[in-house]
Amino acid sequence: MAAPGFVQEMHSVGEKLLLKLQRLPQAEPVEIVAFSIILLFTATVLLLLLLACSYCCLHCCCPEQRGRKVQVRPLTPP
Template structure:
């Protein structure tokens, strides 16, 4: 898919969404609820992706290497 095809597809999808938003005040309640559920789902996925990227970048890009804690093995004491 070329850039021009992608751009046209994105423009067509934007137009469909804009027409749907314009007809929303006249829509049935079920259609309004469905539309907002879809929008909420998309917003949730996007926010989860942003949070995941922020968490990943804060671990990788903070400038310090990961420090592993040393584990010291405890030896049992022998009482004679």
């Protein structure tokens, strides 16, 4: 299966990210800004995904409670 390869790839990406974070204080300002923008974009996507899933789950798991139906009768002329 492809699972061991995927785990190895994720481990490699994690190590690269950790190395990048360790070198960030000595980085150039442009590199810090670029890394911050990428981090902000990733956080925004994850937040929007969380909101979308919670909204969907709210409507699937908790259907809207409907009030009692009231029958409308025509007015009688005076």
